[in-house]
Amino acid sequence: MSVFKDHKIGVNELLQVIPESLLEKLSSTTNVDHYAKVLHGQKMFYLLMYGVLENDRLSQRSLEDTFNDPFFKQLFHLNEDERVRRSSISERLSKIDPDYFKQIYDCIYDQFSSYYTSKEQEKYNLIRVDSTMVADTTGKIIDGLDNKSGKKTTKYSVSFDGILPCGFEVFNESAYLNEDNALPVAILNHVKKETNHNNIYIIDRGLQSARTMRDFEKAKIAFVARLKENRKHVEKEDLIQENQDRDLGESVLLKDSRVQLFTGVPIQNKRGNKHYREELVETDFRLVILQSKVDAKEYWLLTNEFELSPRKIAEAYRRRWDIEVFFRFIKQELNVSHLVSLNKNGMQVMMYISMIVAMLILVYKKANNIGYKTAKRRFAMEIRNLTIALIVVQCGGDPSRFFKT
Numbered sequence: 001m002s003v004f005k006d007h008k009i010g011v012n013e014l015l016q017v018i019p020e021s022l023l024e025k026l027s028s029t030t031n032v033d034h035y036a037k038v039l040h041g042q043k044m045f046y047l048l049m050y051g052v053l054e055n056d057r058l059s060q061r062s063l064e065d066t067f068n069d070p071f072f073k074q075l076f077h078l079n080e081d082e083r084v085r086r087s088s089i090s091e092r093l094s095k096i097d098p099d100y101f102k103q104i105y106d107c108i109y110d111q112f113s114s115y116y117t118s119k120e121q122e123k124y125n126l127i128r129v130d131s132t133m134v135a136d137t138t139g140k141i142i143d144g145l146d147n148k149s150g151k152k153t154t155k156y157s158v159s160f161d162g163i164l165p166c167g168f169e170v171f172n173e174s175a176y177l178n179e180d181n182a183l184p185v186a187i188l189n190h191v192k193k194e195t196n197h198n199n200i201y202i203i204d205r206g207l208q209s210a211r212t213m214r215d216f217e218k219a220k221i222a223f224v225a226r227l228k229e230n231r232k233h234v235e236k237e238d239l240i241q242e243n244q245d246r247d248l249g250e251s252v253l254l255k256d257s258r259v260q261l262f263t264g265v266p267i268q269n270k271r272g273n274k275h276y277r278e279e280l281v282e283t284d285f286r287l288v289i290l291q292s293k294v295d296a297k298e299y300w301l302l303t304n305e306f307e308l309s310p311r312k313i314a315e316a317y318r319r320r321w322d323i324e325v326f327f328r329f330i331k332q333e334l335n336v337s338h339l340v341s342l343n344k345n346g347m348q349v350m351m352y353i354s355m356i357v358a359m360l361i362l363v364y365k366k367a368n369n370i371g372y373k374t375a376k377r378r379f380a381m382e383i384r385n386l387t388i389a390l391i392v393v394q395c396g397g398d399p400s401r402f403f404k405t
Contacts, residue, residue, distance in 0.1 A: 093346035179206030
């Protein structure tokens with residue numbers, strides 16, 4: 001029931017990837033409805049998804065108003081006499097089974113990604129992995145990360161394939177402030193989901209551990225990571241060929257070599273003080289050093305891919321910026337920077353919902369060749385139009401007389 005005639009796909013078609021039969025099946029195979037009186041898993045899913053789309057600043061209070069709104073109940077065929085309070089929503093978020101939402105998310109991603117063409121599959125095997133922090137100004141996050149600024153924070157580490165978010169982790173333990181701890185968890189959990197994968201994981205400077213990169217090589221996990229400049233290493237072989245073209249378009253190739261990295265091994269002395277002893281990690285990596293033509297800045301890229309050309313490695317790293325654009329989209333348009341729940345259970349649920357809504361909007365954006373903000377706005381407008389059409393039909397009218405499709 002879209003009013004946008006040039007669109008190739010509408011909201012009604014996209015919502016069909018979340019059939020009621022799937023939600024009902026998962027309700028019986030998970031613990032989502034354990035002790036639930038009104039807010040069953042299916043209702044919570046509809047409420048949270050609709051709430052993200054309809055509210056500029058989502059909160060438990062706005063979710064209460066959304067659930068009690070006749071428009072919402074009409075759209076999802078709910079009993080108009082049912083009502084909930086904010087406190088019930090808060091308690092439900094803190095205890096509801098996140099696996100219910102995880103399985104919905106996985107199912108939707110599998111359906112959408114199955115439509116990638118063979119060329120797209122090759123293009124989207126570059127998995128950008130990075131983290132973003134969300135702070136709670138009131139300091140009420142339960143078991144939040146202490147970043148020494150007086151604010152408690154939560155870390156979201158996301159895997160992004162270029163179109164869709166294909167995995168994420170929620171961290172609120174202090175050890176995961178360090179990206180050397182957080183990003184490997186995100187990458188390894190994504191690898192577990194993708195059997196026989198041929199992905200290359202693109203990582204920024206947050207991950208610097210040579211031991212972690214050695215473990216990636218042992219597990220046959222391909223990566224391209226940005227090293228800190230002047231990282232200590234031993235050069236074993238110069239890989240630049242005689243008369244090789246060093247012009248890579250936006251950058252110039254300065255070095256391409258087989259190297260081994262040094263790492264610091266923690267040592268505790270007799271007094272109990274910790275210091276680090278330098279050791280060589282005896283695993284071969286490839287170091288590609290580029291210089292930007294724009295500002296002469298150097299980029300040190302480390303990889304375990306020896307078959308790719310320097311140009312391909314440079315292009316792979318440049319695509320890492322896609323995840324920064326995605327972070328900006330979910331924070332500005334989907335309210336991810338605002339915490340609806342202050343415990344990890346609720347945060348996981350809200351992140352699954354946000355990723356589900358993000359996938360729907362991103363597919364809508366790509367199919368209709370429009371921008372992020374336009375896609376979010378038009379998606380919400382189509383939801384509204386669909387609701388009005390249902391009300392018109394229920395009242396015995398003809399919606400086509402109103403919607404000129």
